[in-house]
Amino acid sequence: MALLVDKHRPRSLDALSYHPDLSERLKALAQSGDFPHLLVYGPSGAGKKTRIVATLKELYGPGVEKIKIDSRIFQTTSNRKLEFNIVASVYHLEITPSDVGNYDRVVIQDLLKEVAQTQQVDANAKQRFKVVVVNEADSLSRDAQAALRRTMEKYSPNLRLILLANSTANIIAPIRSRTLLVRVAAPSEEEICKVLTKVGKMEKFKEVEGLNKRIAKESGRNLRKALLMFEAVYAQNDNINERTPIPPPDWEALIAQIADEIIAERTPARLLQVRAKYYDLLSHCIPATMVLKTLTFKLIVKVDDELKGEVVKWSAYYEHRIRMGSKVIFHLEAFTAKFMGIYERHLMGMEF
Amino acid sequence: MASFFDIRARKAAAAANAGSSKAPASKQENNRLQPWVEKYRPKTLSDVTAQDHTITVLQRTLQASNLPHMLFYGPPGTGKTSTILALAKELYGPELIHSRVLELNASDERGISIVREKVKDFARQQLSNPPSGPAGIEYGKRYPMPPFKIIILDEADSMTQDAQSALRRTMETYSKITRFCLVCNYVTRIIDPLASRCSKFRFKSLDKSNAGQRLEEIAKLEGVPLGEGAVDALVKCSDGDLRKAITFLQSAARLVGALSSGKKDADAMDVDEPANEVTKETVEEIAGTIPDDTIDALLKAIQPRKNGSVYAPTAETVQNIVADGWSATQVLTQLYDKVIYDEKIADLKKGKIAMVFSETDKRLVDGADEHLAILDLVLRISSILSSG
Numbered sequence A: 001m002a003l004l005v006d007k008h009r010p011r012s013l014d015a016l017s018y019h020p021d022l023s024e025r026l027k028a029l030a031q032s033g034d035f036p037h038l039l040v041y042g043p044s045g046a047g048k049k050t051r052i053v054a055t056l057k058e059l060y061g062p063g064v065e066k067i068k069i070d071s072r073i074f075q076t077t078s079n080r081k082l083e084f085n086i087v088a089s090v091y092h093l094e095i096t097p098s099d100v101g102n103y104d105r106v107v108i109q110d111l112l113k114e115v116a117q118t119q120q121v122d123a124n125a126k127q128r129f130k131v132v133v134v135n136e137a138d139s140l141s142r143d144a145q146a147a148l149r150r151t152m153e154k155y156s157p158n159l160r161l162i163l164l165a166n167s168t169a170n171i172i173a174p175i176r177s178r179t180l181l182v183r184v185a186a187p188s189e190e191e192i193c194k195v196l197t198k199v200g201k202m203e204k205f206k207e208v209e210g211l212n213k214r215i216a217k218e219s220g221r222n223l224r225k226a227l228l229m230f231e232a233v234y235a236q237n238d239n240i241n242e243r244t245p246i247p248p249p250d251w252e253a254l255i256a257q258i259a260d261e262i263i264a265e266r267t268p269a270r271l272l273q274v275r276a277k278y279y280d281l282l283s284h285c286i287p288a289t290m291v292l293k294t295l296t297f298k299l300i301v302k303v304d305d306e307l308k309g310e311v312v313k314w315s316a317y318y319e320h321r322i323r324m325g326s327k328v329i330f331h332l333e334a335f336t337a338k339f340m341g342i343y344e345r346h347l348m349g350m351e352f
Numbered sequence B: 001m002a003s004f005f006d007i008r009a010r011k012a013a014a015a016a017n018a019g020s021s022k023a024p025a026s027k028q029e030n031n032r033l034q035p036w037v038e039k040y041r042p043k044t045l046s047d048v049t050a051q052d053h054t055i056t057v058l059q060r061t062l063q064a065s066n067l068p069h070m071l072f073y074g075p076p077g078t079g080k081t082s083t084i085l086a087l088a089k090e091l092y093g094p095e096l097i098h099s100r101v102l103e104l105n106a107s108d109e110r111g112i113s114i115v116r117e118k119v120k121d122f123a124r125q126q127l128s129n130p131p132s133g134p135a136g137i138e139y140g141k142r143y144p145m146p147p148f149k150i151i152i153l154d155e156a157d158s159m160t161q162d163a164q165s166a167l168r169r170t171m172e173t174y175s176k177i178t179r180f181c182l183v184c185n186y187v188t189r190i191i192d193p194l195a196s197r198c199s200k201f202r203f204k205s206l207d208k209s210n211a212g213q214r215l216e217e218i219a220k221l222e223g224v225p226l227g228e229g230a231v232d233a234l235v236k237c238s239d240g241d242l243r244k245a246i247t248f249l250q251s252a253a254r255l256v257g258a259l260s261s262g263k264k265d266a267d268a269m270d271v272d273e274p275a276n277e278v279t280k281e282t283v284e285e286i287a288g289t290i291p292d293d294t295i296d297a298l299l300k301a302i303q304p305r306k307n308g309s310v311y312a313p314t315a316e317t318v319q320n321i322v323a324d325g326w327s328a329t330q331v332l333t334q335l336y337d338k339v340i341y342d343e344k345i346a347d348l349k350k351g352k353i354a355m356v357f358s359e360t361d362k363r364l365v366d367g368a369d370e371h372l373a374i375l376d377l378v379l380r381i382s383s384i385l386s387s388g
């Protein structure tokens, strides 16, 4: 059974329920025939992908929805074989560079050349160009991005790129210069409520406005998260009312527990216990940044105002180190130790 | 009659009436499918805007029929690639350009072996000749066809050091019959021995008047009316990058075009109604400029207050900015402009604040989490402001 998130995904620009201005803009671009390269950015769960799939449909018609998954093998210079998947329709294809790690430059180069040099198979295609969608473009290596520069210009008659990213900070200036930047804001809490109501109607769920509002707030304006919580609440309870608890995801519950433990006892022994939990989270593929950030915001509500800035300062400091370093656990632990120190000192200051 | 209702046909007709559209109809249809940056790529050296010094020097070499090795460098979208392509075209004309000019860029494999082979092979080839007979004589009058070939290494800054070293010898060995033109954004990534063999041409960011003029020209050719301040906004939002400015202009035009075509049905009889203008606001929105209100709200939130902490309002404002998807670098830039030029803040404090900006910028480029980075930045600014 499909998750609600997928089941009720809008399929056309007109069906998208928020940011009507942006839909209008994308539609105008898609109909103009001289569609530019795009760099679509915004927080996760804001609906970037959905919007782009809808735009592709506007560009090519329903044919883009017939997708197949191509498995490709790429031979590296050291003769290693690298296997990765490409999602493709006759009109477009989609790649995720992190699938190919260090070889992203060569793989993308090869792929784009191949696309640029083959004509549109469908003679009646609405556009002469094909579209290549690059997921998680902010994880493209510098090298790979540099390699895109002239390619994007030279092959523009046959090829358009749509880059999807959470932020533009990691995209080099020459690429930003070659794309139209499209910002997709997360939906507001009201907009999330509207979506929940709509989906609830289609699922024949009992409508409880107060609950929807709580979910919207809890989700931090992340629509995907809100829909997942919505589904979980209705799946786990028979009797739904305004106060039905919203189960947090397991990992979040665990981090809340860690926060409580750190506040309760600031000792090396506790640090050791907490470390085991960090390992647990990391081994379940929860990104270290997410762990640190969630923990930070859980700790902040528990400390005095004077300490809040200090906690954020060290959190940002160690988060940067997580990005730059290679052993994420070191930095999670260091942050924990740092926090224990700050908190301890503050308590002492107050007691004496 | 059907085309009467088509906004584009109307615009084309308007442009034709204004006498500014010279392209034949079929060509135009084809052109319509191109992004404007390609459509309006300068075709000749004199089309290149704003790089006066470079262009003058190059035009002189055109007459002298000699050319040094060259290194073009400068920020994106300032005309480097366009200039070298235009120069090649003017030197050799359409018949010879393919046999006399080799263009390699970062998307081609450019390890050592490629530089050795592809470049050498090309460098070694006999010079191709112009068409024979009277046509050839005619051709010779139009194009100087100097007795050497040109190898363009676009985006040379992403060639490996080894490949660059390998190039040194090749450059010397074949210098009689080949000239190299290296093009890059970051001149420091070109190894010294290579850079010192070339005449260097720096491409400047386009200034307001030059870029503005070009944008107005394009808008006129496309039949796009520009509102008050729109050109200034285009130039300002694109930081001297003309390519970016042209892309903004194009999507702004599409946006207002779409809006007016939606409205059109209601008053289809009113033929003289002008198409919607591209306004300053449209441009700023497309360029991703954060509205002043948002930045002001953030500044207000971080102001030290007598009772209560700045944390709660600040955290909420930051969370909304992040959820709205504003790019952190954009927040940084706009906030910086406000804080650093604020006369009410003491210079000493500004110095401290500048250090926080520096650190945050570095973190962002390293890929740090935007939410934490921005929150940390503004809380630290707040505490500097409140310190005695």
Ligand SMILES: Nc1ncnc2c1ncn2[C@@H]1O[C@H](COP(=O)(O)OP(=O)(O)OP(=O)(O)O)[C@@H](O)[C@H]1O
Pocket: A149, A174, A177, B036, B037, B038, B040, B041, B042, B047, B048, B049, B050, B051, B074, B075, B076, B077, B078, B079, B080, B081, B082, B083, B184, B185, B203, B214, B242, B243, B244, B246
């Ligand atoms: N000086 C200029 N005069 C006229 N048009 C320009 C100029 N600079 C840039 N443009 C416009 O911007 C587009 C891109 O220019 P070009 O490819 O020459 O930039 P570049 O300097 O090579 O940039 P990059 O460093 O990103 O490769 C051109 O197609 C043209 O439309």
Ligand SMILES: [Mg+2]
Pocket: B080, B081, B082, B154, B183
């Ligand atoms: Mg270039």
